[in-house]
Structure formats: C-alpha cells, structure tokens
Amino acid sequence: MANGFRARNLAIVGLGLMGGSLALAMRDHADCISGVDRDERARRYALERGMVDCASADLHQAVNGADVVVLAAPVRVIVEMLQMRIGSYLRSNTLVIDIGSTKQDIVDAMANLPIGVNAVGGHPMTGKENGGIEESDLSLYRGRPFVLCPSRRTTPAARLHAVAFVETLGALPIEMDAERHDQIVAGISHLPYLLSATLVATIAKQARDDSAYWELAAGGFRDTSRLAASDVTMMGDILSTNTQAVATLLAQFRMQLAMLETLLIAGDDHQLGESLQPIRQARKEWARDYDSRR
Secondary structure, eight states: OOSSOOEEEEEEEOOSHHHHHHHHHTGGGEEEEEEEOSOHHHHHHHHHTTSOSEEESOHHHHHTTOSEEEEOSOHHHHHHHHHHTGGGGOOTTOEEEEOOSOOHHHHHHHTTSOTTOEEEEEEESOOOSSOSGGGOOTTTTTTOEEEEEEOTTOOHHHHHHHHHHHHHTTOEEEEOOHHHHHHHHIIIIIHHHHHHHHHHHHHHHHHTTOTHHHHHOOHHHHHHHGGGGSOHHHHHHHHHTSHHHHHHHHHHHHHHHHHHHHHHHHTOHHHHHHHHHHHHHHHHHHHHHHHHHO
C-alpha cells in the first residue's frame, strides 16, 4: 500500500459502478470528493450514502478546483472531453487519470491537455456483470491489476502520483504502453465477448425450431455465454476504439477453429486429442497461477 497519498479535492467524472466503487475506496484518502454525472438519480444516490461530498451535472463546476480528476466515463466520452473542453477547466499540476477499457485513443487525446496538466491513461482489470452505482463495491479494485499507460502529459512526478493512487485503491499497478495494452485486452476481453455473443446467437437460432436447447442449457453454457449479457452500448464503444487489434485476433481464432473443424470432420480422433491436450494444459496452468494471485 502507498503511504501518504491524499487528494484535497478528488473529482470523479461518471458515477456508475466503476466511479462509485472508486469513490468508496478513496473516501478516507480525499478531503473532498466531487461527483459528476448527468443522471440525477446517480448523483442523489451517491450523496445520500456519503460516497461524495457534492455532485453536479456541470463538469466545469466539479473539476475546476480538483487536484486529482478520474474520468470514469465510456471511452468515446472520455476522448471527447479530452479533445474539446476539460483542459480549460483544470489548473496546473492537476493529475488526470482515466479508467477506460481501451487506451490508445485516450492517451493520444491527452496530448490536447494544456502543458502543466498531468495525465496518465489507466485501466483497472475489474468489474461486475451488472453495472450502475447501486452495484458499487468498496473492494472492487482490491488486489486487481490496474494498467497505467503514459501519455505526452505524463511527467516523472505524475507517474509516481498515479502509481500511489492505484496502490491506495488496493490495486496492483502495471505499467505498459497504450498499443501493447490494447493488443492484450483485445485477446483477453474483447475477443471473448464476441465469441460469447456468437455462441448465444448460434443457440438462439437453433432454439427457434427446438426449445430444448434453452431447457437443457446448464453450467457450461452459462459460463461460456456470460459475456454476451454485457451492455451493448458499452461494448460497442470499446470495440470501435480497438478495431484493428480485435480483427487481427478474430482472424487467428478462425484459423484455430478451422483446424479443429477439419480434424473433427476427418474423424481423426487421435490428432484431435493431441491438438486439444496442450490447450487444456495451458488453461489449467493459467487458472492455477490466477488463483494463486488472488
């Protein structure tokens, strides 16, 4: 855990699951927490439960006096804020961190901030199936990786400040460049969503003629189809800002699937088993390592 991190005025732009959970986690590390959201219900919820000290729909009002600003909005909204207006509202030496799911477009847009404003791209590798401020969780970030990506507005002092912020959340800071981040999350997050959605689409089509597909579906289908229930607007926003990396991995996935399909149709049980065995082993090794880190 970091020692000494404290914000005088922490502004959180976006009071959903992620922003609300961040407010809870930082409650004892900020003299004042300001929340920004266009949804009056979310603002009221955060105020009534003491998650924030003040809440507004006015971005300028909320971030004007902040020394730390967290952008917890959808990726394209973050990019728009960075390109169009927020820079003129911030004072020198303010630290800006975002928690968007893709990084290259955001880090590029951070270059539009005035010189003197410090900015670091961020992506906490955590979340829940259900969103909304009502799902906020004090421990959501605890023990989870939190990627930090430098921008043209990342000074050495800003980097250290961002690392301290992440550690104060109880998260694990991992530093890498934005391009590498986007390539990796395309494989471990965005591709799985598309595969899950495709699985559900396939079964839904079959179930039009035979409802037993739904009636017999159980744990295996539940686990592999979970991501298909993700918010479509949010996922569309993410995919549209990481198109090339996702498309590249989709092509590789099609090649892997085609190879297995060829072996299956050929009835080559031995070779099929030989192909599946190292895949099984890789999954078991990952699961063992993952469990040991939790």
